[in-house]
Amino acid sequence: MSVKSYRQALNEALHQEMARDPHVIVIGEDIAGGAGASGQQDAWGGAFGVTKGLLGAFGPARVRDTPISESAFVGAAVGAAATGLRPVAEIMFVDFLGVCFDQIFNQAAKFRYMFGGKAVTPFVLRATFGAGTRSASQHSQALYPIFTHIPGLKVVIPSSPYDAKGLLTQAIRDNDPVIFLENKLLYDTVGEVPDGPYVIPFGEANILREGSDVTIIAFGRMVHIAMDAANALAKEGIDCTVIDPRTTSPLDEDTILESAEETGRVVIVDEANPRCGMAADVSSIIAEKAFGALKAPIMKVTAPHTPVPYAPNLEAAYLPDATRVAAAARAAFTYGK
């Protein structure tokens, strides 16, 4: 056990799974190279350094650099998965997946169903997401609700280094297509991560904090904001539960509903745009299945229904923060009292 960054945790999972199973390959733009590779390649290892060192350890046949051709290499990875490999494709920004929707939605997500369970598609698609890096509208979106909408895809949003390694390991060993989304601002966060391989099952929420007053459900980086808000609220005497569902598909409804029934006051924090987002989805599940337990309206803290702005002040205003989360939790807590 040692302290590792979110980036190191992902890199370690890739190294260990590639060593464990020769069918695991990685494919994407600029992913080759890294420490130990010769010449110019040494500079790469992925746009965010997550695949560093894989080329040296596993060679060019299993670490495939591609041209700027997302539709081609995502399609190639889906095909490779259907025919026996376990590809991990890397897309620099989730925003670019628009050009490969058919490969993902209509092919990878459908094979198991349309071939009567006889086909498996052990395909992992890693991509970064999220605002806060001054990367403007086309490199900052939080598009996980779009993938969550499609039956046949599993969608993973790790919020900590421990979760990142265990969930990526599970994603690679899983026989279904997995969309694995990494918030750019989390890469340098650190935490305790076991050195050996381990898996975290999908559909198992993490309860980071238990309190009896308000339930805060948050996704990805928003989990940290929720914890900041909960710690501030604790000083005011408002005791919050903070739940990180870890995966949006499958979704751990039981944990969410159980806590909602206990507190009766719910805040959902989602970096995605509000229409048809995770906050809307989880809110509808709670309203439908735990209505009788609610003591206050379900509060949603999300981005507004706009593209991500480039201007720093506007981008800051766009993103949910701990102040907004705390205000929503306070409103839920005092409602009806």
Next chain:
Amino acid sequence: MADTIQPITMPKWGMTMTEGRLASWLVQEGQQISQGQEFVEVETEKITNVVESLVSGNIRKIIVPEGATAPVGALLAVVAEPTVPDSEIEQFINSYADRAGKSDDETEGQAAPRVVAAGPHSLNILSIGDGDGQPAILVHGFGGDIGTWLFTQDALAQNRKVHIVDLPAHGGSAPSLEKGSVEELAAALLMAMDALSVEKAHLVGHSMGGAVALSLAQSAPGRVASLALIAPAGIGPEISSEYIEGFLNADRRKPMKDVLARLFASSEAMSAGMVENVLRFKRLDGVPEALGAIAANIAEQGKQKIDLKPALEGAGVPALVIWGEQDAVIPSSQATGLPAGVQVEIISNAGHMPMMEASSTVNRLLSSHLASADAK
């Protein structure tokens, strides 16, 4: 003594504890307390622990309210005789913050567990304490780890070296077992003693760790100074298959919480952190298989497959057996009919984990057992 002001501070159990949540006060301001009286409950990463007072006097002022979290060493309350004026109490509280800062330096230098090579095994071992007493080795049970002894270790380390061991395939020790038998675990423990240059030690074992201690006493009698067995496996027929099977099968929080609740007489005391720690351990590659192999060696359909009663009869060293009366994993009725000379203590308000649920009582029993065994 009469006019001294005594601080009551947030205790520290184990290395990783930096703060604790004050679950409840069992006394009120103005109330008289005596040394040894249970007076406050503190929530930790394992369970909510009832704390006994180290001092006697009047609770003059409670500083940290119920439900609040305070760092280790923080002033929780002040005890003094009623004759001490309020102004002096206030002055004491105000000046305490400066003094409290100093204790942080001590905790930073605290020992951390390290991995010790012991034959084919790499064992995670925490060594603390020092003194004239013979060293003690603490051995956890099935699925446990060094955290089992969170509330025990410091009390035993007052006048001796205490080695707290993660058995193979547990905690921070690698799953290096071939068969997963109790004999193999005992052999690993003996190799750990060699690696630590411990010629002879008191063995303190919980549940399966008790069976491991007995097995070691049987195979290497000269190396054991005394035996302290807490709800040990190996000396009676029954064992809960619901617990063992449930533990092996649970890979999610909710089923694991239900399984672990069986360990305690009062499961509300269990914290979410305990469940999460066990799950993290069970998720590691190789661990579920190793645990399955160990379980298959210990029990089958509610019956134990190991019989170490002869080892207890033939040990020839001071032996103490502690059992929680409400133990739902291995029934406390097995504590009856043990060989003459074995000290048996039944603790009424505890289940399978008396060293957590009744830590003060168990610490007193263990300390006096070790002291009298040292004297022999």
